[in-house]
Amino acid sequence: MSNVTSENTAVPRSPVVEMRGISIGFPGVKALDGVDFRMFPGEVHSLMGENGAGKSTLIKALTGVYGIDAGTITLSGAQVSFSGPAQAQAAGISTVYQEVNLLPNLSVAENIMLGREPRRFGGIGWRAMRRRSAELLAGLGLDVDPGSLLGDHSLAVQQLIAIARAIDVNAKVLILDEPTSSLDADEVAELFRVIRSLRDQDVAILFVSHFLDQVYEICDRLTVLRNGTLVGEYLVEELLRIDLVQKMIGKELTTLDDLEQRAHAVVVDESDAATFVSASKLGRRGAINPADLPIAAGEVVGLAGLLGSGRTEFARLLGGIDRADTGELTIRGETVRLRTPRQAIARRIAFSSENRRDEGIVGDLTVRDNIVLALQADRGWFRPIPKKKQDELAQSYIQALNIRPGNPDALVRNLSGGNQQKVLLARWLAIAPRLLILDEPTRGIDIGAKAEIQKLVFNLAENGMSVLFISAELEEVLRLSHRVVVLRDRHVVADLENDGLTVDSLLTLIADGRVASDDEALAEIEPTPTTQGGTR
Amino acid sequence: MSGLAKVVSHRLFWPIVMLLVLFAINLVAFPGFFTITVRDGQLFGSLIDILRNGAPTLIIAVGMTLVIATRGIDLSVGAVAAISGAVACSIILGSPEPGNLATVAVAVAVALLISLVLGVWNGFLVAVLGIQPIIATLILMTAGRGVAMLITEGQILTVNSPPFKFLGSGFWFGVPVAVVIAAVVFGIAALVTRRTALGMLIESVGINPEASRQAGLRARGLLFAVYTFCALCAAIAGLILTANTAAADANNTGLFIELDAILAVVIGGTSLAGGRYTLFGTLVGALVIQTLVTTVYTVGIPPIATMVFKAAVVTIVCLLQSPTTAASISGFRRRLAARAGKGLAAS
Incomplete structure (x- = not known):
């Protein structure tokens, strides 16, 4: 150097x-x-x-x-x-790719040193490997045991480990x-x-x-x-x-501004709509503390919070992805226990995961198959959707969402991230959901596709669909949501009408400013009733 | 050229070429290879032999294809084949009228029912307990032979039952019954998985189990279904094998047939990593394997060299199908084309 x-x-x-x-x-x-x-x-x-x-x-x-x-x-x-x-x-030339390309079943140290393991007597120098990894992790300010399994860490930590690996070269x-x-x-x-x-x-x-x-x-x-x-x-x-x-x-971007104005118009219209789904003291140990959340028909509710605040975990309970161990869920007045995603889908609740690659797309299937997948699963295997109907569905969503390439026979894994996301949206829209849960639908996709997806969320809500919207981008949450629910440390700390909310006020709620390491400052916000505004 | 390139890059191109090459070798060694004669209203010939002898492998390979499509594997098919043969033979032997059609029907029905139970067992281990398929089915692979041994009480059960023997070596409208059965199994599997959504759902589970679960697929039910179907296929094959020799041999019925079946699936272009599958490819794969065995006899390769010959052919097929080979072949072709282009430009 x-x-x-x-x-x-x-x-x-x-x-x-x-x-x-x-x-x-x-x-x-x-x-x-x-x-x-x-x-x-x-x-x-x-x-x-x-x-x-x-x-x-x-x-x-x-x-x-x-x-x-x-x-x-x-x-x-x-x-x-x-x-x-x-x-x-x-x-x-070292690279860290968008999706973490490491081996979850190996240790952190092995992942960092993979292919460049220190040698000792013709074998691997395990001790040197650990020491070197520990140094690198310390250099990144990461408190991670080099001997722990990579797969045991969150996606964020895995990403930093991938960077540690790249920096080592x-x-x-x-x-x-x-x-x-x-x-x-x-x-x-x-x-x-x-x-x-x-x-x-x-x-x-x-x-x-x-x-x-x-x-x-x-x-x-x-x-x-x-x-x-x-x-x-x-x-x-x-x-x-x-x-x-x-x-x-290559063109002027006006779509986003359009939305801003319409967002507030809708808030007034929908204020008295009937509650479609309501969570009451719904929680899961180690994931999210019991919390309330009513969502009205045609309402867009934004979940704001840091990674690990419980925003995804809470949404997964509503989508039947994980089972709640406390509380209950009421869908149109009927109390239900969602044990599988299938049961949620049967009640027209769709959950679109933030982890597109592992929990979303089925890469080796075509765009058409991916779009009809949830609908087909819901109908059962013995009632296949006729080929002609499949083509119509695929074509209509390819056009409506501007999926490129617009070839229903293309394999989904060959599409770019944004287009994969649109295919997933199409899959969920095809089941005509009453509640659509979107976990980071705009992550890692370009600004044009982002605007298209935001616009779509809007139109859906206008047509009476409820949307639970999760995003790390607070501007986006504020732009789209009628109500914003703020989570921190696995607690719901606020449930607010989106009326005069600003990014700054949300940030103050989420943590004490951007530096959330100050425990005392956090403690001051802590006493906020965890279910404030839970019943409307 | 691009049309040709498309044909060459098709995943069934090399297996079919291999099959044709094997046919050609046979034709040279034995000019009457393609001759099919009708004797007493029954078809005879080398091709018919290949179809008939390959039928059990094909039937099992059909079930195996679906299991592999879910990212699984079923090593227990040979043992299940042995059990079903043993069950059928012991029922026929225990009956006062071994030659009675009803007796044979009961024996076959019971054998098939038992295979369903065995399939459910495999499905339970894989889908409910979450044991890796190779381990889960290894249990039945080893234990199954023992069970078959208990049923036959360690004896080779020889039966004298014309209706039973018909399953293995009979003819139906001139066509060997085993071939008819294989065709029916193949046809039903193709029809049921491709005319309904079953095939797509199976592939989806094989490609991305978690995404499939979140999309509302009943992955567990699908796994139960494919392992049960595979065991059923194995039992059918076991009945054909047993009927053909009119004897149930717990140790040798269907021995190593799981490997031939897996090989047929892989030669046919279905990846062991799960996902997209092709039953037609499996058919080609099964034919390649059986033709290979026939070739060994027609060409007169000494028995001690048989295994080595088979291994060599399989190696070649696998090499031709590997992505690396495909890449280097297309790279070679591109360089050739580039050189030709340069030559043109220079002249």
Whole structure:
């Protein structure tokens, strides 16, 4: 690693990575078309673009996952051609992908050192491995036992472990693909601290994220792609956000503003609607403390809280994914015990998981099969949905949700994240739910798809569907919800009408500002009645 | 060219090529290979032999395909085949009229019913107790032979019952009964899983069990169904095998047939990782395996080299199907095309 000097801030030096005229084609698609891209040492660079813009493809070209059809890649002045990620890694290019690609059944230390285990007498030096992992984890400020199983940790911690793994390689270039999508504010701050320290050691960092705030906070330079072509390279400080968004989507974004106005219009209309579902002292040990939650027909209720606050856990009880061990659930006046998702679906409650890959899509099935799956399961196997009806369903949702590619026979795993999310939405809409629970439906997807999904939630609620909406983005929660329920430390701490609520006021409720480590400050908010506003 | 590339990249391309190559080898070694003659109103010929001898493997492979599609595997099919043969033979032997059609019907019915119980047992271990399928079915694989041994009391039960023997070596409108039974099992499985939503739901559970559960699928019920069906297939195959030799041998009926069945499924292009399955591929796989055995005899490969020959052919098929091979073949073709393109540009 070169020495750290004030040279960092000097005029641009020669780029460490330079890609020129990169083209990659897949059967039927041109994923990248003559794209130029460069990265400088000691800079945090961002790659921006909608889903399908070619960001992932470009990263995979750089890391040797895909071969390129045309163009050149230069690393530290020398032309390179990697035949796989291992070669790229050996050359100093490390990657942390969007989905955690580690082995849950191995220990944390084994995951961090996998493939580079310290050797001792021809075997693995277990002690050195543990020590090295512990150092790396400590460097990230993570209190994790290196000997524990990876699978025992939350998704967020797994993500940080993946980053620890990437940092361990003496990386010249570190690629972080959506590293913050499953992290809460504290963890993001922690990650940024690590990114800055690596940047100061002259590492070139590629930070890919859909969170504009984060991009503007951490990045020095960014490259915008659209539909597989280069739009341009910009210094972050010289590019206004609104300009960036326009460059990314190539059109003016007015949909979001529309929503804002309509949100408040609906609040008034629906204030006296009948309660569709009501949770009463519903809880599950180790997941969520007993809490009340009534949801009216046509109401959008937002759940706000940090990762691990119990927001997902609570929603899972309502969706029948996990069984509640206390309390009861009343659906249209009838008390029910949901033991399986199937029973929830039979009562037209749909739960769309935040974990798209493991709990959502069925990757090797087609778009059509994925869309009809829940409906078909509900009908039973011996009453197949006629082929013609399936095609109609698939076609209508592909059009309504603008799913791309619009081919019902495409395998879902080949779709981009945003389009997979839309396929999942289509699956749930196909069963005509009365209550749709959306857990982080807009995570890791581009701004255009995000706006489309938000708009959809709105239209659904207007037509009488209840929606329980969970998102880490408080702006989004506020924009969409009629009511916001705030959770902290597995307790419901507030249940508020969305009338004059601001992000700041929510943040104060969720924690004492962004730094939630101050226990005393938390304790002051603690006495808030946990079921305030529970009965309306 | 692109049409050809499409054919070559089809997952059944190499298995079918293999089958055709084996046919060609047989034809060279034995010019009358494709000849089918009618003797006493019954079809005879090498191809008919392949179909008849391959029927038990095919029947089991059909059940195995569905089990594998759910990410499972059933090692107990050989043992279940042995049990069903033993049950049927002991009932026939214990009856005062072994040649009576009703006796045989009862024997077959009881054998099949018992296989359903065995299938439910496997399904219980896998779906309810959550034991890994390879371990769960290993239990019955080893214990099952013991059970069969208890039923036969350690003897080889030889029966003299024409209606029973008919199942193994009889003919029905000129076609061997075993082939008819295999065709019916295959047809029913294909029809039931592909005409209803069952096939799609099975694949869904095999690809992503948790997503399937959240989508409201009854994964447990599906697992029970496929393991029970697989055991039923095994029992049918066991009856054919036993009837063919008119003897129930607890130790040798259906010995290693689970491996042939799994191999047929894999050659047919269904991944052991579960998910998408193809029954037609399994049919091709079963035919490849049986043709291979026939080839060994027609070409006259010495018995001591038989296993090695079989292993070599299987290795070749698996190599041809591996994604790595496919990638390097397409890479080779691309380089060839690039070179040809350059040559054109230069001239």
